[in-house]
Amino acid sequence: MYVNKLMIGFCFIAVTLNAQAAKVEGTFTAIKSCPIYQSFTKGHNPGDIHTVPGRIYEIVEENKPDGPWALVLVPEIGDSRRWVAKECGVTKISSHPEDNSVTQSCNTPNTYDxxxxxxxxxxxxxxxxxxxxxxxxxxxxxxxxxxxxxxxxxxxxxxxxxxxxxxxxxxxxxxxxxxxxxxxxxxxxxxxxxxxxxxxxxxxxxxxxxxxxxxxxxxxxxxxxxxxxxxxxxxxxxxxxxxxxxxxxxxxxxxxxxxxxxxxxxxxxxxxxxxxxxxxxxxxxxxxxxxxxxxxxxxxxxxxxxxxxxxxxxxxxxxxxxxxx
CATH class of the missing domain: 3.90.730.10 (Ribonuclease T2-like)
Known part of the structure; x- marks a missing residue:
């Protein structure tokens, strides 16, 4: 019974963490060299990959809305989705695709990015x-x-x-x-x-x-x-x-x-x-x-x-x- 309760607790935590993650569109410009993780909670960074100062990365997710971690794309490595601490650069979020309250107009002049x-x-x-x-x-x-x-x-x-x-x-x-x-x-x-x-x-x-x-x-x-x-x-x-x-x-x-x-x-x-x-x-x-x-x-x-x-x-x-x- 204890094991079952423990497993249920782990599942609840996992679902809660996934629910917090927020899909976004934007860019992250690195201002210093920082590790980029598969899992920032575990500090797991296969290949010891770091950000390149001055490079612009595409952001696809935040760990939670306006959270301190951004999931960026690093196309040249096999596991191309990595987490980086936002404090290591400049983050620009252009849209939140899952926010249905945001109306995306695709024929309004001079609103391009x-x-x-x-x-x-x-x-x-x-x-x-x-x-x-x-x-x-x-x-x-x-x-x-x-x-x-x-x-x-x-x-x-x-x-x-x-x-x-x-x-x-x-x-x-x-x-x-x-x-x-x-x-x-x-x-x-x-x-x-x-x-x-x-x-x-x-x-x-x-x-x-x-x-x-x-x-x-x-x-x-x-x-x-x-x-x-x-x-x-x-x-x-x-x-x-x-x-x-x-x-x-x-x-x-x-x-x-x-x-x-x-x-x-x-x-x-x-x-x-x-x-x-x-x-x-x-x-x-x-x-x-x-x-x-x-x-x-x-x-x-x-x-x-x-x-x-x-x-x-x-x-x-x-x-x-x-x-x-």
Whole structure:
């Protein structure tokens, strides 16, 4: 009987502790090196893992509402969910998904808390999607009438915690009315503008209407960001390896060495093809407030880390070369 009572007591304690845990969305910026635990109550820290000062971790849970411990994601280790003491850094909670009293609006302008910059490798994008006869820039690229060897703009997408991925958008009916000078500047970086306004209208309607800039400033910002990344080691790597298969791990290691892990942790590759072996895009996490004045590390500072640099890509990927095959 005593054993049964003891077991019931343990179960009650376990249920009580689980009930106290609160799911949240937010970030934890480490300001010092601290142990991160599988179990902070037992002090269990396999691998003796510590936080890296300056690194930003995604928070998925608190030990209790506004409690002193945060459950963060550490993607590079096997047991990626670890507890860290909040006193070791700066905690920013953006939402409490389980709080039904909080209404999450996914089409209210200028309420975003982060951005994703999507840059395309035009040869991979055009060659391995079924765009023949649909996108004139792809037809001309594949036949050799034009050549594009710079990274191009897919879009700059404001995001909002609490909204499903790619569901924050279409925040107003403000029409797109770009100045001619703007179109001239962005067309080399968004080649559809040489032929049509369709893609630009789509990006503005779905994403641009949710941020605070007017349409000209929004598209010029995208152009400057695309140019900044294209002139970096990312753009150089793509041009140096056109027509080659490369290892995703080796690519990540090379770019991390050249640009710093603070940058590569914010980047995710996207690939197409039946085996996901053709590289077509980079998705880059950026903070809500974009500061272009410094380095790429400064630009991405404050953004969440991506779960995996390789994204949906295979271990080895092919970098397409533009022109007829």
């Amino acid at each position: 982060s951005n994703v910059l999507a840059l395309s490798w035009q040869a991979g994008f055009c060659e391995h999607f079924k765009y023949s006869g649909i996108k004139p820039e792809c037809d001309d690229l594949n036949t050799g009438h034009i050549s594009v060897t710079n990274l191009t703009i897919h879009g700059l997408w404001p995001n909002k915690s609490g909204c499903e991925p790619d569901k924050y958008g279409k925040c107003s009916n403000v029409p797109l009315e770009l100045n001619e000078d703007t179109i001239i500047k962005i067309a080399p970086w968004m080649p559809n503008w040489f032929y049509s306004t369709d893609f630009g209208n789509h990006e503005w309607s779905k994403h641009g209407t949710c941020q605070k800039l007017n349409d000209d400033d929004y598209f010029i910002l995208m152009q400057r960001l695309a140019e900044k990344f294209d002139s970096s080691r990312i753009g150089e790597y793509m041009r140096d390896n056109m027509g080659k298969y490369v290892s995703v791990d080796e690519m990540e290691s090379f770019l991390a060495t050249e640009m710093g892990k603070d940058v590569t942790r914010k980047i995710e590759l996207r690939c197409t093809g039946s085996e996901k072996q053709y590289l077509n895009e980079f998705w880059i996490n950026l903070p809500s407030e974009i500061d272009e004045s410094g380095t790429l590390a400064d630009l991405v500072h404050g953004a969440k880390d991506k779960e995996r640099f390789g994204g949906n890509c295979a271990e080895k990927i092919y970098i397409e070369i533009p022109g007829p095959k």
